[in-house]
Amino acid sequence: MKNQLLLKNGRMLDTHTGEIFPADLIIQDGRVERIGKDLPVKGMETMDLAGKLMIPGLIDMHIHLREPGFEEKETIATGSRAAARGGYTTVACMPNTRPVIDTPDKVRQVWKINIAEGCGVRVLPIAAITRDSAGEVLTDMAGLKEAGAVAISDDGVGVQCPRMMKDAMRLAHEAGLPVVAHCEEEDLLVPGACVHDGSFARKHGLPGIPGESEAIHVGRDILLAEDTGVHYHVCHISAKSSVRLVREAKSRGQWVTAEVTPHHLLLCEEDIPGPDPLFKMNPPLRSAKDREALIEGLKDGTIDMIATDHAPHTANDKAKDIREAPFGIVGLETAFPLLYTHLVQTGELTLAQLVDRMSRIPAERFELPGGVLKEGGIADLTVIDLEEERPVEPERFASKGKNTPFAGWKAKGWPVVTLVEGKVVWEAASQV
Numbered sequence: 001m002k003n004q005l006l007l008k009n010g011r012m013l014d015t016h017t018g019e020i021f022p023a024d025l026i027i028q029d030g031r032v033e034r035i036g037k038d039l040p041v042k043g044m045e046t047m048d049l050a051g052k053l054m055i056p057g058l059i060d061m062h063i064h065l066r067e068p069g070f071e072e073k074e075t076i077a078t079g080s081r082a083a084a085r086g087g088y089t090t091v092a093c094m095p096n097t098r099p100v101i102d103t104p105d106k107v108r109q110v111w112k113i114n115i116a117e118g119c120g121v122r123v124l125p126i127a128a129i130t131r132d133s134a135g136e137v138l139t140d141m142a143g144l145k146e147a148g149a150v151a152i153s154d155d156g157v158g159v160q161c162p163r164m165m166k167d168a169m170r171l172a173h174e175a176g177l178p179v180v181a182h183c184e185e186e187d188l189l190v191p192g193a194c195v196h197d198g199s200f201a202r203k204h205g206l207p208g209i210p211g212e213s214e215a216i217h218v219g220r221d222i223l224l225a226e227d228t229g230v231h232y233h234v235c236h237i238s239a240k241s242s243v244r245l246v247r248e249a250k251s252r253g254q255w256v257t258a259e260v261t262p263h264h265l266l267l268c269e270e271d272i273p274g275p276d277p278l279f280k281m282n283p284p285l286r287s288a289k290d291r292e293a294l295i296e297g298l299k300d301g302t303i304d305m306i307a308t309d310h311a312p313h314t315a316n317d318k319a320k321d322i323r324e325a326p327f328g329i330v331g332l333e334t335a336f337p338l339l340y341t342h343l344v345q346t347g348e349l350t351l352a353q354l355v356d357r358m359s360r361i362p363a364e365r366f367e368l369p370g371g372v373l374k375e376g377g378i379a380d381l382t383v384i385d386l387e388e389e390r391p392v393e394p395e396r397f398a399s400k401g402k403n404t405p406f407a408g409w410k411a412k413g414w415p416v417v418t419l420v421e422g423k424v425v426w427e428a429a430s431q432v
């Protein structure tokens, strides 16, 4: 018997009933060989989980790894370690690096670096919709797909020209690539806009980003996508009106999906303590009503999945004035415990709903491996200690980015072991 690992004395979650039950799990050659109670040890390599919870590995369809070009912020090596620590087995990285990932060769380069320097977490490149994400010339979608891109996105900016977007959708559909859209109409933005156009902006005299700048693109793109048949996915949805538009499109059976970030689920403009760049991200933290609509949308399936939009920046970048500092916060290493503590334990979401939206659903929607723990399935799994409680401590992050607004927040339910295809890519004990 080779390449076997027995995970003993664990527990598993039935996501249909929400029931948690004791289970052992045997991994062989990267697959789940057996799941059962009191499985015999038979001289196998064994890991005693002492009652901790095994869930399918988390999947994040929206992160920024900053390599190439901004290695001072993050690299594939540091970002993939942050992912593993956060319980993620698969992550999709956005192409807004320097250069932008806009050719098949650059996509292959991301794969190469990940294999050479990554920690074993599956890092899937998303390629650009337009060259240099400048919104002017479409990329070679068939070539990008062939090179291993899993989707296309100009994340960081919205595709301003509707004709360009429509052509992109048609070609992406032909190539079999989802269009993952950062929705932002620049005509509705004022220079220096840095927070939501709402109560906080008014109180502090800051230029605001209105909800409509997002929703108008969501509505536009839903109309444009309708005839093309493409899989259209809305990035970091944040406005109540955007949720309404996605709900309507889904009710007609259109192939539209959406993701929401942990910070838009847990924070709103009323929680921003002052003009602090750690609370600056795009889209911005919106009103309490927007936040309620996001939670509702996540519960009723309008919003399919949770994605962190992990956006590391240096301390220097974030020390600037809120108008000048870059948008973005990190998220990989805190998403699960923060959401478990502040959405599940508060009764707003069940544990089963959370796990589905962080694993099974993204796998299904983007046709990726993983998302389920079953005999014969791939052994991508995360062990969670639901009892471990400690505050968010950015200085402990594996990510180079410490830019989180959640420092000091209470969090329970930390990932302790992450396995990709049966291989341990991170284990808490070995990190101390």
Ligand SMILES: NC(=O)N[C@@H](CC(=O)O)C(=O)O
Pocket: 064, 096, 155, 156, 157, 182, 280, 281, 282, 283, 309, 311, 312, 326, 327, 328, 329
């Ligand atoms: N979300 C952010 O605030 N920032 C992202 C860009 C993006 O996701 O649009 C980044 O690259 O830093």
Ligand SMILES: [Zn+2]
Pocket: 155, 156, 157, 182, 235, 236, 282, 283
């Ligand atoms: Zn974006």
Ligand SMILES: [Zn+2]
Pocket: 062, 063, 064, 094, 155, 156, 309, 311
């Ligand atoms: Zn992003």
